[in-house]
Amino acid sequence: MRWLALIWKSLMRSKRRTLLIVGSLVLSVFTVAVLQSLLTTLDTITNNPNSGSRIVVRHKAGLTQVLPRSYEAYLRQQPEVETVCAVQWFGGYYQDPRDFFANFASDETTLFQMFREEFGYNQLSEAQIKEFLRDGTGCIVGDSLAKKHGWKVGDTIPLTGTIFPINPRLTIRLIFKSPKLSDENGLHFHYKLLEEGFPAMKGRCGSFWVRVRRIEDIPRLVERVDRHFANSAYETLSETENAFNLSFVKMLGNIGAIIQGITLAVVVAILIVTGNTMATAIRERTTEIAVFRAMGFSSARVLVLLLVEGALLVGTGALLGVLLAHGAAGGVRASVGAVMPFFADFAILPPTVAQCMGGALAVGLLATFMPAYAATRKPITEGLKAVG
Amino acid sequence: MILGALLALPFLAYLGWLVWALVAYPIPLGYNLRSLWQRKLSSLSTAAAIALVVGIFVVVLSLAQGLSVAFVSSGRQDQALVLRPNARFELNSTVERDRMRILKVHPLLKRDSGGESMASAECVVVKLFPQWDGTDTSVTVRGLEPMGRTLRPQVQLVQGRWFRPGLSEVVVPRKMQRRFQGMELGRVLRMAGREWEIVGTFEGGGSSFESEVWSDVEDVMQAFRRDVYSVMLARLETPGRVEGFSQAIQADKRLQLEVVREADYFKELTKAGDPIKILGNLITLILTGAAIFAAMNTMYAAVAGRTKEIGTLRALGFRQREILASFQWEGIFLCLTGGLLGSGLALFANGIQTGTTSFDTFSDVSFAFTITPGLMAQGVAFSLIMGLLGGFLPAWRASRIPLTEAMKGG
């Protein structure tokens, strides 16, 4: 028997109490882990390292306004620019209007250059790329999206337009795999198809994606572009892709504040419940603690033993809660991820695990410290008198 | 629903028995309450934990309700929206001028006392506006005809006057003034290269119109270079007539438009809040489990510490079921204290304005956390359930403590 065994046995003194409290902790930490992971998932979207070298140019008045495609030429002329791709959010659906996924009409000529990381360009088959470029009704789709609907290369899929009154029938020419699952939920088809089907969009586009050669050039470029178009009929708003994504995340409103509020409440609840439990456990052992100290255990040692016991209790609950959350992450991806594409990458990441464990341990120690400290300050003779 | 009722039945029966026991049995309730008080620290900390969970429950409930109210109170059963097929939302829809002319004089539409048909041609666009927190968010700008106001009686002017056509004037919702910069009466908004004077503010009874800036339809179309309307909103004689109107429009090959009952349209929008609602409910459910465990723990400790007392009560002649009822009540009171505290705690969130962007319409929906007495009552009822669940096993255990325990030493 060593210290840890001693502590473990003390913890198992009242199995029911320990089980109930661990159960309570598991559920609380599970909730916090999932909620915090939702937040970190949103953070990763706005901090995508791949997109650091891209900026998005759109109409200043909002997402629903369009810019003339003549702007493309100006953008190409800028020395910092590697390539430009016109991308229009199409907002169509396949069969079920509620089944949301991202679909775009994009300039096929620069599409692969623009999103080479997202499309895993090096793994793509030359032949399939050619096939897509050749077929005006061809489209490329992400692997997750294709799997979800059971699509294969060569399948014809009808899209129903909501923003535009056209319903293109597309043939899948290529299925790409991305390093990140959330990038695999998209579909791109030829921009010309939109222009031909809906002449009002001829020579117009909702956004231009620009890839720069060097990240350091971005602030200068953004400033110059917006100034250049400042007093035209179509003023632009240029920003990094991350900032652009952030504006979508912002649409969720104060979800961050709500999540932090709930987390705070849960942490306080854990503190209270653990403190109460440890106080009861320590009160029950008043005599025993006095006996330990009479036998020569110093106050500091008893305090450490009790603190480790509290930390172990909370740590066990937190660990199980985090594991449970890890197990449930797949469920969140499938459910929430299906409605909000942001969450297709949902996972309990190491920083969140560290946060939850560290937070829980800190709370456990704090909650135990108060009753434990009081117990070790009590005169031994008094503890011995308190016959239970 | 039926399953839920079946599940609730034993609960209600048990609760009924508890209430009856309170009257019919000589339950030492005062003793139980005093015992709670005696273990102040333990009781209070458990109640506080429960209060936090109930607080979260009520706030989440109000969030979900706030979202639904914003949409549900917007739509009427006897009104219809005419949109382009498959557009699904006003923002995506287009209705050409010539078609609008046909629509507006449609014989099935209701006419007002002046004989004018109750229909409003409208144009909907979105525009980024700066919020107080420094970020921009998309806001719906609606251009409408004077009849459009009549069709939305929940919208009431509270300050200034309505906009006049041709003068680039707007009215803004009072709610938005608290979240957006430069929305005060008399200020000027810049939209589509023009300056728009704010001439009035309105309230919309919690409807989603409280997230929109309103102006004259022709002004909006001109400024935003639109040559087509977005939708037509019209009233029918009765809710039943919407069906017929829809068929008539669909049958008209010249139009190629779609009719949606206004109430249904907004109901569809409510679904935007579903993920938040589901997430909120899940969180609450899981945390409730945690709170029940904590309550159970406290009640078990309370029972364990009073083995001798309970034995004595039994020796004094109290029957098992009386012990069960009295300890169950003790658990319920413990949780109810938490429930009351928690509902009170939730009041702090009352009135906080927030907003979310509908992913369907890409524009802002603002709403307030409204902690109504009804929601608070739900929170308290919720704590009662916690008390029932968390207190039952410990109370059962208490009732099984044998008489002989009273005689034991220690």
Add this chain to the structure above:
Amino acid sequence: MNSDRFDLGGGEPIITLRDVAKSYWREALEIPVLQGIDLEIPAGAYVALMGPSGSGKTTLLNLIAGIDRPTGGSLEVCGHELNGLDDDQLASWRNLHVGFIFQNYNLVPVLNAFENVELPLLLTGAGRGERRDRVEQALALVNLTDRMRNYPRQLSGGQEQRVAVARAIVTDPDLLVADEPTGALDAKNAEEVLALMERLNAELGKTIVMVTHDPKAAHHARHQIHLEKGVLDRTVEVNR
């Protein structure tokens, strides 16, 4: 019987008390419990502290055992001036020199007999093997080798107290202090525990100070010290 006051005779004192006083404070009121205690107890003595309740016998025992501090005077026990030790030093001192036997045995319920006896050894830095040997020796001495893996609730009161005795001697302390060690036992078990303590005194040379109000238990000691209202009343040598 011999009534030589406070002189227990014998060799080197293991316990020396000089003018020891102890009072408690109840709000502003000072309540003296012990006053002017001068006492020498030689190594190898077996002393019973007796007196009516409230006479201060347990307080005196606690002072000697170093779990309480005097309000006046000095104590030298097992070669250490106790007033000169801080709380942590006092704790190590107790671990090294004093074994405790309580009325209610005070075994840790979640540990078995072996582990209970092992507890004080955890502080000594003894290795695993050494600990096992010493625990087994101690348990053999109290004749409970076969109950080593039993938990306290699986033992009779007498057996529990014998485990407690084993725990008290496992660190091989010079001094055993016992507070009403037979108070919770029936006559037969009490006799057994007292016989064991007598053996520890006679064969292992442990100095024992025992508080008791039971004349039968006190009869096992070699000296009896009587306290009356906080002062030493008389000592009696027991003829066995």
